[in-house]
Amino acid sequence: MLCALILCVILTAGLWPFCAPKNGVEWLKEENGLRFGHNGIVASAHSFRSATPAGACSVEIWLEPGRVDGSGTILAFDSFPDPKYPFALRQLDDSLAVQRPIVDAQGKVFRGWLKTGSIFEQGKRVVLTITGGQQKTSVYVNGVPTNVSSGFGLVNGDLTGQLVLASSTIGDSWTGQISGLAIYDFALTAPQVETHYEHWTQGQRPIIHGERAPIALYLFDERTGSTVSERMGSGNDLVIPTRYYTLHPTFLSPPWDPFRSRWDGWMSWSYWSDVCINIGGFIPLGFFFTAYFSRVRIISRPRILTVVLGLAISLVIEISQHFLPTRDSNMTDVITNTLGTLIGAALYRPAYIRKLIKAS
Numbered sequence: 001m002l003c004a005l006i007l008c009v010i011l012t013a014g015l016w017p018f019c020a021p022k023n024g025v026e027w028l029k030e031e032n033g034l035r036f037g038h039n040g041i042v043a044s045a046h047s048f049r050s051a052t053p054a055g056a057c058s059v060e061i062w063l064e065p066g067r068v069d070g071s072g073t074i075l076a077f078d079s080f081p082d083p084k085y086p087f088a089l090r091q092l093d094d095s096l097a098v099q100r101p102i103v104d105a106q107g108k109v110f111r112g113w114l115k116t117g118s119i120f121e122q123g124k125r126v127v128l129t130i131t132g133g134q135q136k137t138s139v140y141v142n143g144v145p146t147n148v149s150s151g152f153g154l155v156n157g158d159l160t161g162q163l164v165l166a167s168s169t170i171g172d173s174w175t176g177q178i179s180g181l182a183i184y185d186f187a188l189t190a191p192q193v194e195t196h197y198e199h200w201t202q203g204q205r206p207i208i209h210g211e212r213a214p215i216a217l218y219l220f221d222e223r224t225g226s227t228v229s230e231r232m233g234s235g236n237d238l239v240i241p242t243r244y245y246t247l248h249p250t251f252l253s254p255p256w257d258p259f260r261s262r263w264d265g266w267m268s269w270s271y272w273s274d275v276c277i278n279i280g281g282f283i284p285l286g287f288f289f290t291a292y293f294s295r296v297r298i299i300s301r302p303r304i305l306t307v308v309l310g311l312a313i314s315l316v317i318e319i320s321q322h323f324l325p326t327r328d329s330n331m332t333d334v335i336t337n338t339l340g341t342l343i344g345a346a347l348y349r350p351a352y353i354r355k356l357i358k359a360s
Contacts, residue, residue, distance in 0.1 A: 002288050007313070010285060014317035020243040020325050025166070032204055032221040033179035034228070036066070036166035039244040039326060040173065042228065044163040046236045048077065048183070048216070053157030056133040056187035061089070062180035062200050064125040068094045072166070072174025075181075079161035083169040083248035084257070085109055087158040089130070091174060094120045098130055098137065100158050110260070114139070116147040125179070127197045130154065131187040143197030145190060156185050164247055165238065171246040171325065182206055183216040205231075246325040252318060253330040278336035279343065282310055286344020294350065303345040310341025 024037030034042065061075060076088040085101035095117040102112040116139045119126065129140040132154025139147040165181075166174045180200055188196065196206040205219055217231040218238060228238035258265035265271060286306055293302030314337035321327035 003285075003292050006284050006288055010281060010313065011317070013281065014314075015320055015324065015327075017326065018324075020245060023241050023244045025240050027223050028177065028179075031179070032219060032223065033177050034165075034220055034240075035177050036175055038173055038175060040175070041167040041244055041246075042165040042238045042240050043247060044236050045227075045239050047162050048160045048236065050156040050160050050185060052185065053155060053160065054134060055156045055185060056131070057154060057156045057159050058129065058131040058182075058184040058186065058188045059089070059159065060127065060129045060180070060182040060184075060188075060196060060200070060206060061178065062125065062127045064123070064177045064179075065091055065120045066175030066177075068120045068122050070175070071172075073164075073168035073172040074166065074174050074176075074178075076164045076168045077159055077161045078164070078169040078247060079158055082109065085111060086161075086169045088168055089128070090168075090172070091120065091176075094118055096120070096128065096139065098139065098152070098154070100152075100154065112152060114147065114149050114152045116141075119146070125177075125201075127180075127200050129188065129193045129196070131193070133187055140190075140193045140197075143194040145193075159183055162247060163238070167246070169247045170250055171328070179220050180204060180206075181216075181218040181220075182214040184212075184214045186212060244325050249322055249325060250329050251322045252334075253328070253332075255330070255332040255335055257330070258332065275332070275336050278333050279340040282314070282337045282340030283344035283347070285310055285313070286341035286346075287348050288344075290345040290348040291350075294348070303348075306345045307338065307342050311338045314338060314341075 021039050024040035025042060026035050028035055063074065071090065071092050074089045074091055076086045078086050080086060080101045088099040090097040090099055095115055096119045098114040100112050101109055103109050114137055119141055127142050131138050134153045134155055135150060137149050137152045137154040138145060165178060195208060199206045199208065207213065213232060215232065216234060216236060218228050219231055220228055222228060226240045230236050258271050289306040289309060290302050293299045293305055299305060311334065314334045318329045318334055322329040
């Protein structure tokens, strides 16, 4: 009975909620915009493409974070072949991080970051404008230049592929409100950015008569339905699915992946807490299944069988997690679960247990 109970607890912990949850997206009631709750996603119907991938570009987004003590991906494009390295705008507490993949001279891929602090305030909307070219990227907050980097390039090729809002390409949920979005295939000037900020906040659209138009504009003024219409005629609307999903779900990602990045990988508290939980969660399985198999005389090597069982159960869970958008399928969990099973099996010593029983 204990073995059956332990197995049920492990399967529930590993596979809950057993299916894709309802998409946490809803229209604002009294104004334009979408509210994104936990596990919310909106994605473009088609991929964005560019005839000048090395050209300058700009992004404007009008938003309000749900909280300023959390993190998540506000916007992402899956332009890069590896979905783990998308172009993304990420909230890190009250800061904004512009992220893009960079390939060094040795062909190694890493995340390039441009971080701008003290941007977000609780309960306040903000218009963010990011403009860039091959050698320079500028971040504007409410029309005011806030951060300029001469070593961090941003080009049209970064803003291609499928667009995702409130989640990254492999899942990184963001909560808050988005009320407007515009994408340009040229770099806005400082006066344009300032004027656009006024137009966004007063007229809820940045279009200026006689100015070069954006390649995509979303006003979020439908207030109902399952699509956000693209207003420049491209037909690349944003789709609001019924169920939450991940654009590129991971499948048994290798254990060295977390060591490619420091602060969102092996240097993060969440990584090591997951390691400890995965080891500790399988120690009871190793202990009690070894005890059970030891009482079955036809099994000559109960510890080996228990470790193989722990490995098999963990592998089944991780393969199944590929189909669950709120879970991550990776080999690190298989290794740590198997290690926990091995520790539990090693702790089982019938002679010591009999002594403890007699002593009590």
